[in-house]
Amino acid sequence: MPHWLAVTVENSVESLNRVFHLLRRRHLPVDAISMCRTEDPQELRLLIPVDPARVDPQRVRANLEKLLCVKAVEDWGERPLVVRDMALVKVRASAEAWVEIAQLAEFYRARIVDVGPETLIVEVTGSAEKVDSCIARLQRFGVVEVTRSGPMAMVRGQAEAAPADRVAEAAA
Amino acid sequence: METATMAQTQVSPRILRRERRRMKTAWAVMEALVREGVEVIFGVPGGASLPLYDALCDYPQIRHVLVRHEQCAVHMAEGYARATGKPGVCLTTSGPGATNLVTGLTDAMMDSTPVVAITGQVPTFFMGGDAFQEADVIGITMSVTKHNWLVRKPAQAPEAVHMAFRLATDGRPGPTLVDLPRDVLLTEADFAFEDPEAFRPSTPRRPFPDERALRQAADLIAQSQRPILYVGGGAIHSGAAPEIRALAEKARIPVTTTLMGLGAFPEDHPYALKMLGMHGTVYANFAINFSDLIIAVGARFDDRVTGKLSAFAPHAKVIHIDIDPAEINKNRRADVALIGDAKEILRALLPLVRPPDTEAWWRQIEDWKARYPLRYRQGDDVIKPQFAIQMIYELTKDDRPIVTLDVGQHQMWAAQFFTWTEPRTCITSGGLGTMGFSLPAAVGAQFGRPDRLVININGDGSFQMTFQALITAVEWRLPIKVFIINNQYLGMVRQWQELFYNRRYSAVYLANPDFARMAEAVGAAGIRVERPEQVEPAIRQALAITDRPVVVDILVDPEENCFPMIPSGMTVFDMMIAPGVKAVP
Known part of the structure; x- marks a missing residue:
């Protein structure tokens, strides 16, 4: 069961670039990221399943939260989805x-x-x-x-x- | 204390708040810089940044320091920032001007130094088309800035500049960059100038550590038998030196600092263990590795501190105080994490602290201290580098100098043989290990602190990487004292080749020029020192020269090694005090 982070970002190529750039440069072991539109056309939601055995989800979250283009990181943990x-x-x-x-x-x-x-x-x-x-x-x-x-x-x-x-x- | 008074000497930017005026964007950028209290900019002009340089003519209150290479500009900005606590500013043109900043921005990112870089960019209608002197500066510097902004519309320019300044100093400090296309700079628009403080980037909601976490930390301290304070550069950014001292004294806890933390705790204090890590003192390394509680303040368990991470301080619990939540559990798991400004957290923690019984611990530490002092042997013929550095310290300590160190053996010897007592007096490249950092950093530090003696201790290899900063120093008649610890080698690399690569010396011998004559050629004073008895008079002579920079080229023992040493990736049990001789706890 993955640990889910729901990341709300500005809807732009630049913000996606920043998020993926960060995940790559920190060598955070996340893959299978999916990208969804939301009720707000100004934003996108990235769903990032994190395997806690490989990386502390809080570290991924803390790194993502440093980006100005990231509006919110919700930690869904293992809540029912x-x-x-x-x-x-x-x-x-x-x-x-x-x-x-x-x-x-x-x-x-x-x-x-x-x-x-x-x-x-x-x-x-x-x-x-x-x-x-x-x-x-x-x-x-x-x-x-x-x-x-x-x-x-x-x-x-x-x-x-x-x-x-x-x-x-x-x-x- | 010092930094507070520095901040107050600034002209308050608030007197200029809230007005609306029509002007070209380049002028609006200058207005924003004035509102940020910028007094000096380090840079080189070029095609794309011409409008900014044109505007600069109308702002004589901002001094522009012309450098001979953009790398010098960003290191000067770093030196200024580290000496003052205020963001340093560098300004370059597009393309090569901007890409030459990358090393310095990376350096600032690694050492959490607030730097604001302003770069010209090709006009927006050329962008993406491989125009002359175009580079994807936003993409290139994305990894090495906290954030960067490409300004596409005039109105965004002052906002981006203000945001860049706020972000550079907010939270964990670091570099930011604003990229300004030439056509935008030349566009006239109505600008509304607000209080710079209004442009604060949004930050994640993060509560101050709760009472429970603080109590947990206090309990761990009270229950510990072998506690140690491990203090890094974050403590200096935070201004937490008085609180660290208060905690150490209240709980009788020994204090070791990282390279970046030198000066955060006075090393003439009986509780000081000096620097730890690869070339730290034996007693600091034994103390942290045998401790049962590490109180980390603004430090990040870097590999140069821990050696083999899995074997580092195996019996210690960890209280990790850091402003950056991403540092928690990055390298070492924290038992208690206190996220926030170190000064504020220590202030909240102090009343809760109950002193543990550290009698036996102190006896052990005193034993290590007595058995393994830092040492070297100075003979009659060859100058030992440690001797030269110690002499520099002894002859300048009463002037409380700001010292910039480059990277390599001389850096470690200076870290060891200076007695660091004051924050913001040791300025060096820690995380990135950027050779060439220290001379331009000394220039920046002298601009930030014209009242203080600025000393640069450099290596012969690193001096040659940014020598051209000396020309700028001459131009501004900065009385910087440059001491080259000249062993005619890339000394630290040579040491590794000697110890770990069977003395197969590869590309480490430096066929050096005569540095004293080089200095004279650009208008600085030059002194060459070859014998031990010349060291003291040469330093005194250098200190007496106050109308220009002076370079003292000190020829030292070419094959002296830097000890103690924990080889890379090894443990405290592999700590060498001489070739083949290990320290025994």
Whole structure:
């Protein structure tokens, strides 16, 4: 179970550059970062799963909080989350295979969102394991390409949104 | 105490607050610098920064010190900042001007020195197109500044400058950079000037350590039998020297300082163990490694202090006082972390402290001190570098000099053989180990503290890296005393080759020029010293020259080694006091 940090940053290429630059230069062992938009077009949320066995999540947090472009770092720890991953899977499919693929998609509550002359695109949403499993099952038809969002997550049942973690100190 | 009076001598920037005026951005930048109380800027002009230099003509209250290489500008800004506690300012053009700052900015980042760099940039409509003298300065300096700003609109310029100053000194100090494209600098706009304090970058909400954490720390101190205070550069930035002394005296705790912490605790105090680490005293290294409680104040458990981290002070609990939360548990796990300004935390902690029984501990430490004093043997023929350094100390100590040290053997000997008693008097490159730092840093320190004697102890190798700073010092008639501890080698590298690479000397011999004549050639005084009996008269002669810089080239024993030494990555049990001789606890 990873330890989640939810990092709210300014929505700009520069701020993403600063965050990734920091993670790289501090050699902080984090990967599988996913990037989500939020209700505010001015900001982005980065979801960073941290393995506490490899690095103290508080150290990652403390480093991120030094960046001015980071508006808030929420430590979700191991709180109950809704986690969803989404993939678009392009499968090589002759007309004969359509029914079989459609049945498989049904099983994963996936949808066929594009039908081409030689391919289908399957859209699947769910836990990372479910998406993995769906892609694995589709392999035997011939997967042409996959794009995935990476996990999006939200804390279950919490009434207030992400707290404003930073304060501008009043002029002395 | 000193720094407080320095801050007060500043003209208050507040008298200029809140007004709205129309001007070109370059002038607005100067207005912002004036409001920040900037009195001196170190820099070199160039194409992209021409508008700033044009504006500078209208601001005679800001002195511009022309350097001969941008690296000197940033080291001067560092020296100024370290001597005064105020941010040092350097100004360069785009491209090569800006990239030449990188070493100094990295140095300032490692040693938490407040520096504000202002760089010209190619016009916005050229940016990204590989224009002449274009460099991605924001990208290049991202790792080596706390934050940097590219100003795209005139209105952002004063704001960026003020933010750069606030951030350079807020929290853990460090360098910041403002990149100003030439077309923006030339654009006229209405500028509203606010109180500089209004531009404070937002910081994470972080409460002062609660009573519970402070009590835990006090309990650990009370229960300890072998406590030690381990004091770093953060204590100097914080101005925590009086509180450290109060804590040491109240709880009878020995104090060791890092290279960056020299001066945070008076070494003439009976509780002082002097510097620890790779070339620290034997007794400081034994004390910290056999301690059962380390109280770290503004120190970061650097590898030059700990040696092999997993074997460092294995029985010690740790109270870690630091303003930077990212330092907690970075290298050494803290049992109690107190995050905040060292001075404030120690003030809150002091009333809670109950003295532990340290009688037996002190007997042990006194034994180590008696058995392993720092020593060297001066003969009749060759000058021992330690002797030269000790003479410099003895003959200048009454003047309470500010001393800049370069990097290498002479740095370690000076750390060992000076008796450091006052904060902000030892200025050296600690974290980055930047050869060439000390001469320009001495220039910056002298600008910051014109009232004080400034001494630069340099190596023959490092002197040649930024020699051109001497030309600037001559131009401004700065009475800096430069002492070159000249062993005609890159001495520390030679020492490692001798001890760890079977004396296979590779690229360490320096075919040096005559430094005294070099000094004379640029208008400084030059003195060459070759024999032990000449050392004292030469130093006295140098001290008597007060109208220009003086370079004293002291030829010392070429193969003297710096001991004690804990070889890199080893432990206190591998501490050598002579080749092949280990110290025994």
